[in-house]
Amino acid sequence: MSLRFSLMGPVRAWRDDEEIDLGPRQQRAVLAALLLNNGIRLSNDQLIGMVWDDPTPSAVMALRTYTYKLRKLMPELDLRSKDGGYTLRAEVFDDCRDEPFVGMTSTYFEAQRVRVANERLQCREALLEREMDVLELQKHVAAFPHRERPRALLMRALYREGRQAEALEQFHQARALLNDELGLEPGPDLREVHAQILRGELTVQRRPEQLPPDIDDFTGRAEEIARALDTLPRTVGIAGMHGSGKTALAVRIGHLARDRFPDGQIFVQGHDVASELLRAVGVENPVGDRAALWREKARGKRFLIVVDDLQDPVSVKDLHVPGSAMILTSVRRWNELPGVTWLVIAGLAVPEAREFFAKIADPARLAAEPELVTRVLDRVSHLPNPIRVLGGKLSSRPRFTVAMLLRQMERETALGEAVPSDCQAVLAPMDKADRQLTGDQRHLLECFTRQGAEEVDVCEAAAMSGGDVAAIELLMEALADVHLIEPLELGRYRIPSYVRIYYSLRTPALTS
Known part of the structure; x- marks a missing residue:
């Protein structure tokens, strides 16, 4: 069983899918104050000051009663008391749709409401900056007409769509509003976007979406995937022989992790990795120290980068930027690269190889000859790429049995240089x-x-x-x-x- 909590709307708690009655308002306020300071020790005096604006002498006893009742309601709750204070560690889930701390009336919670509202507004605007959706930006500007950052983003988004006149009109609307209502001129960011549009110098950074499509019949590698997801955003390396499915694994990990890297995904093949990364974010024909230029462009952003078939470790050595992640694939494990967690893969595990083969060829035909399937898979060391070719070959020949496929493989092995095209594809x-x-x-x-x-x-x-x-x-x-x-x-x-x-x-x- 697991506990989870929400601070948006009334303070609430669930054990699995069942909601827990948290008791009276001040008891919920004690829990809310502890959850807001998740993992931080709060003294009795600090907690009392958060829950009560004008505490009476009985507040200490009330605090002890409320913490006792919270423990009784939730025995598994990690609520610890030590040296006249309390520490709580818990999972807090917030959907951001409601106002926070509904029903909490102390000065502390009023201040926290303002702080959380401002953080939510900034997060929303950061998301709008990444997506640059004109309609969503227009809605946000209408809701918060005095905020200049979303107005500047809307001007950029309109300009990117070729709507230059509308972009300039947004500046004039903002200027009139600020003058009439606040007696102010637009700030430097808004003025700069306006000037760049007039000079024809405005550029909008691309949001790259270069990750190849995931493979529907991807099979296995659960342990490697789990380890990679735990490692990101630190660099992950995938090493293995040709045909072991390194690229497919990197792409699968990338799709599973892409939501953690909202500034885009970049897929690179080649020796000049820094130049490819810069081109992906709109820097054409970069000159000078390209690694330093990339670090400058990526600073403060979260990109997911896949460098496929790395040939030279020097080409990626100075490209790491905190917050962004890199997945490398290579036949060779480059031990000289610092800070890389390497996953070395070979053939699939036997059950996974059989499962993958059955996704490509007719499962009923394979089930009729299980021992021969084992021999076919053994011949290609359970490697995904040769299995895919053999499965496709079997599917393309409806009258073939696995025994026929195996006899053909053995005959082709003895042919020397006269290797048929199907065998060439396998090899x-x-x-x-x-x-x-x-x-x-x-x-x-x-x-x-x-x-x-x-x-x-x-x-x-x-x-x-x-x-x-x-x-x-x-x-x-x-x-x-x-x-x-x-x-x-x-x-x-x-x-x-x-x-x-x-x-x-x-x-x-x-x-x-």
Whole structure:
């Protein structure tokens, strides 16, 4: 069971979905004062001064009675008393639709009402600034005609829509209103927007919405998603071999977290990350120190940034801005980057791989041959991208069974260089990985395939390849860094089946 509270309208509390009767007004006032100072110790005198404007000597006893009754009403309430004071920690839920602290009449609550109302107004205007919706801004300006900030925002929004005359008319209306009712001239912000429009120099910062669409059949990775959401806005890195679904995972996390970053989402692929970020917020052809310019543009804002397939850690090293979040994807884990929480992913867990396969291919056909489904998934090391290709292939051939699919995969493995297009699609992630290897690294993997090795230690690898043990150890660690072999213990590694299958296609041509 959980407790939650609201201070908007009358002070209220719920246990799960059932509302709790909080008792008389002053008892609710004691609870409200504690909730307003959530986690802060309040002395008896402080609490009494908040609840009563003219307390009588009996106020101390009344306070003790009210706190006792609150504990009795809510035994699970984290209300602690120590050294003549009280501390409360609780979850407060506010929908901002009602006036706060209804029924609370002390001077303290009157002052808090003014403070909360002003904070709500500022939050509303910050939201309007992010969204720049003309209709909503017009409603807000009509409700608060003397506030200059929303008037300036409305002028910007109108100008952005090509309604320059209407934008200028807003300035003249504000000037007449302030002159007639307050004897004032518009302030510097309103005057500056007016002057920028007249000079044709007004620019409106873009709100980027670049996050790719989420994938409907995304499956698994619950632990990684939970850890990433807990880590943001600190930087999250996702590392794994080609085909493991790093980009799909980053996009899924981005969509789940996007509401926490209202200034926009930016998706970057490329080496010049700083320039791409600046272009996303409207800075074309940036010059000078682009990382410093980005930090200046992003200061005080909350952006969600996904840098996909990071190739050079230097390109992101100086781009972090407090409040904004960055998600990096990379084959390699860049340990030299400070402050990054790395998630290393490989194939899906076995149940998740089967679930994902069944979302793409006919579940009934898969259920009829469960052992063969296991063999198909094992051959591609449960990696999402090859599973998607195989599921699509099976769906496109209604008369195919899983056994037929498996026989075709085994026959294609023995064909050497004559690889059909479907097989090429399944192995495309390995093609990309292979192009990034050195000749010595590739030779080592081909040696493992010739020998049929599934696990190998450094000495065995040296014997297979004819290389020096120290040099081979460096090659093995480099292959482990890009997830083409998996470290089991010091000096011993496993070669995933997906990697073995790929190099079995290359090896016959090399040894013929």
